[in-house]
Every structure is written in C-alpha cells, then in structure tokens.
Amino acid sequence: MTRTRGLLLVGLLVALVLAGGVSYYASSSPDGLTKVSEDEGFDRTATDHPLADSPVADYEIRGVDDGRLAGGLAGVIGVVATFAIGGLVFRVVRRPARGHDAAAAGPVHMAAGGREGPGR
Amino acid sequence: MHVPDGFIDAPVSVGAGVVAAVAIGAALRGSRRELGDERVAPLAGLVAAFVFAVQMLNFPVVSGTSGHLLGGALAAVLVGPWTGLLCVSVVLLVQLFFADGGLTAYGINVTCMALTTVLVGWLVFRGVLRLLPKVPASVVPASFVAALVSVPAAALAFTGCYALGGSADLPIGSLAAAMVGVHVLIGIGEAMITGLVVSSVLAVRPDLVHGARDLVAARRSSAVSPVVAS
Numbered sequence: 001m002t003r004t005r006g007l008l009l010v011g012l013l014v015a016l017v018l019a020g021g022v023s024y025y026a027s028s029s030p031d032g033l034t035k036v037s038e039d040e041g042f043d044r045t046a047t048d049h050p051l052a053d054s055p056v057a058d059y060e061i062r063g064v065d066d067g068r069l070a071g072g073l074a075g076v077i078g079v080v081a082t083f084a085i086g087g088l089v090f091r092v093v094r095r096p097a098r099g100h101d102a103a104a105a106g107p108v109h110m111a112a113g114g115r116e117g118p119g120r
Numbered sequence: 121m122h123v124p125d126g127f128i129d130a131p132v133s134v135g136a137g138v139v140a141a142v143a144i145g146a147a148l149r150g151s152r153r154e155l156g157d158e159r160v161a162p163l164a165g166l167v168a169a170f171v172f173a174v175q176m177l178n179f180p181v182v183s184g185t186s187g188h189l190l191g192g193a194l195a196a197v198l199v200g201p202w203t204g205l206l207c208v209s210v211v212l213l214v215q216l217f218f219a220d221g222g223l224t225a226y227g228i229n230v231t232c233m234a235l236t237t238v239l240v241g242w243l244v245f246r247g248v249l250r251l252l253p254k255v256p257a258s259v260v261p262a263s264f265v266a267a268l269v270s271v272p273a274a275a276l277a278f279t280g281c282y283a284l285g286g287s288a289d290l291p292i293g294s295l296a297a298a299m300v301g302v303h304v305l306i307g308i309g310e311a312m313i314t315g316l317v318v319s320s321v322l323a324v325r326p327d328l329v330h331g332a333r334d335l336v337a338a339r340r341s342s343a344v345s346p347v348v349a350s
Contacts, residue, residue, distance in 0.1 A: 004159045004162075004325070004328070007163070007325055007328070008166055011166045011169075012169065015172070018173040018176070019172065022177060023173075023177055026176060026177045026186075026188075027179055027180040027186035028186075029178070029180060029185055029186040030184070030185060031121065031178060031186050031188065032181070032185060032299070032303050033121045033122070033123065033299070035185040035302065036295070036298045037127070039298060040288075040290055040298065042127065042286070042287055042290065045126045045127060045288060046124040046127060046222075047126035049125065049223065050125075050223045051216060051217055052219045056217055056218050057218060058218065058220075059176060059220070075176055078172050078173075078215075078218060079172055079173050081214050081217075082169045082172040082210060083165050083166065083168065083169035085168075085213070085214060086164060086167075086206075086210045087162055087164075087165030089165075089206060090151070090155055090161040090162075090165055090203070090206070091161055093148055093151055093152055093155060093161075094158075
C-alpha cells in the first residue's frame with residue numbers, strides 16, 4: 001500500500017511538472033487534424049467553442065499576463081481536476097465493499113465480497 | 121486530434137454520441153472487474169491525470185505540424201481496456217472546459233480518440249504479445265506497436281465520421297491519405313512515449329501493469345517451489 005502510494009505521488013508529481021512547466025516548451029504548430037483541415041480547406045467550418053470564455057480556455061488562465069504562468073497554472077488545474085474527477089468516477093465504479101472497513105477487510109474479504117451480495 | 125464543433129453534422133454527431141454512451145456504459149460495468157483490486161482505483165485516476173498532462177505536450181512532426189499523445193493504448197495496457205476507455209473519456213471531458221474539442225463533438229472525440237485507440241490498441245497489444253516470449257518485458261514492444269497502430273486508426277475513425285457527415289464535400293480517399301499519413305508520424309511519437317511509460321512502471325511495479333498481469337503471475341508461480349505450490 002505504501003509503495004503504491006509512493007508510485008501515486010511520484011506519478012502525480014511528474015504529471016504536474018509536465019503540465020505545469022514542460023508544456024511551455026510544447027510545439028505550437030497546428031496538430032495533425034488542424035493541419036489537414038487547413039490543407040483540405042475545411043478548417044473554416046469549425047465553429048466557436050461554447051466554452052471559449054471559460055477561465056481556462058485554450059490552456060491559459062484568463063487575466064494572467066505572463067504566458068508561462070498562465071499556461072502552467074492551467075495545466076496544473078487540469079491535472080488536479082482530471083485526477084479528482086477520475087478518482088471519483090473510479091471510486092464509484094468499483095463495487096463498494098461496504099459493511100466493513102476495506103482496509104481491515106484485506107484481500108480475502110475483498111475477493112469473497114465480490115461474489116456475495118447479490119444485486120449489489 | 122480534438123475535433124471542434126462544426127466539422128461533423130448534427131446527425132452523425134448524435135450517432136457518435138450514442139456510440140460513445142454505449143461504450144462508456146459498457147466500460148462502467150467492465151472496469152468494475154479491472155478495479156477489483158483496491159490499489160487500482162487511485163492509479164486509474166493517476167493515468168487519466170497523466171494522459172491529460174502529456175496531451176499538452178505537442179511534439180513537432182513534419183512541416184509545421186505537431187501531434188500529441190492520445191493515450192488510449194497506454195491507458196489500456198496500464199489499467200485495462202475498460203478502465204482505459206473511461207480514463208481517456210474523463211480527459212476529453214475535462215478538456216471541454218479548456219475549449220479543446222467541441223461540445224457537440226464530444227461523442228465524435230470519444231469514439232475516435234478513446235474508443236478506437238483503446239479497442240485497436242488493446243487488440244494489437246494482445247496480438248503482438250502472443251508472438252513474443254512469455255516474459256513480462258514483452259509488454260514493452262507490444263505496447264509500442266499497439267500505440268503506433270492506434271493513432272492512424274483514430275485518424276481513420278475520424279475520416280469515417282467525416283465521410284458520413286462532414287462539413288465539406290471532399291474526396292474521402294485524399295482525406296484518408298492525408299489523415300493517415302500525418303498520424304502515422306504522430307503514432308511514432310505515441311509509441312515512444314507509451315513504450316517509455318510502460319517500461320518505467322514495469323521496472324518499479326510490474327504487478328500494477330494490467331497488460332503484464334498474466335505474465336507476472338506466471339513467472340511468480342514458476343518461481344515458487346513445487347512443494348509450496350501444491
């Protein structure tokens with residue numbers, strides 16, 4: 001468990017550094033689809049994004065002038081939000097082994113719990 | 121490859137939305153088994169966060185064009201295909217607030233960038249793994265090839281959507297060629313990142329790489345003495 005927590009912390013740290021710092025050095029050229037749409041002449045058919053006025057639109061915090069800071073903060077917010085929403089989804093998805101403390105139950109109870117509890 | 125609003129017409133967008141909803145519904149059920157181990161749920165959240173971060177890192181490919189990781193193959197290998205599909209779908213959901221990927225195009229984007237990459241990536245991964253020695257390290261080349269193939273597959277999925285309901289009347293053959301051409305190159309980047317990440321996790325926690333589970337278990341049971349095994 002502790003070693004898994006270690007991997008979790010290191011992984012999150014790496015994600016935060018990548019999104020918060022390294023992303024500043026990412027290529028700003030159009031991506032594959034955007035380039036193809038320009039070459040083929042259908043890029044103009046794209047419509048404005050309904051959330052174009054979002055405070056983090058285009059990966060830049062609105063109101064922050066420094067580009068490095070605006071992009072880095074947006075990246076950090078994105079990583080934290082994704083981790084939080086993802087964590088929530090996966091916690092809900094996982095068949096809840098309620099009734100006894102999961103930590104105390106241990107793997108044996110977990111395995112048994114999966115087969116019991118009809119309809120849950 | 122985030123598809124903006126306007127590229128694909130409403131009927132096809134709705135159709136892709138239904139495909140995406142069915143796939144996510146199936147994944148919600150399927151991932152329950154993959155998440156059976158209590159350690160995996162927070163790791164799945166980490167995989168989603170990591171994919172979000174790496175998707176910000178556009179790398180140059182050719183003549184003023186860039187690409188970034190899609191992450192479906194990576195997520196499928198690390199946490200399983202059902203959970204991987206949910207990971208990339210969560211990433212695409214969060215990206216809506218960053219105005220990346222259209223709102224009405226969410227179904228299109230889930231279909232192309234999550235469903236297609238996970239499905240093709242996982243099938244190729246399993247297929248390649250069958251040809252390789254039955255050791256945990258084989259998951260690295262298998263995930264490399266899976267990632268490589270998954271990106272042009274997503275490009276073809278987009279082309280298919282465009283053929284059905286594209287905003288302009290284009291010769292689909294030339295669109296397919298252009299899309300696949302550039303996305304094969306992006307796929308090489310995808311493959312390198314995927315191979316690097318899978319080999320890193322495999323080095324520290326082979327038991328947490330979903331795609332290596334059988335191989336790690338097989339090695340462990342063969343290492344146990346026959347007396348204990350019985």
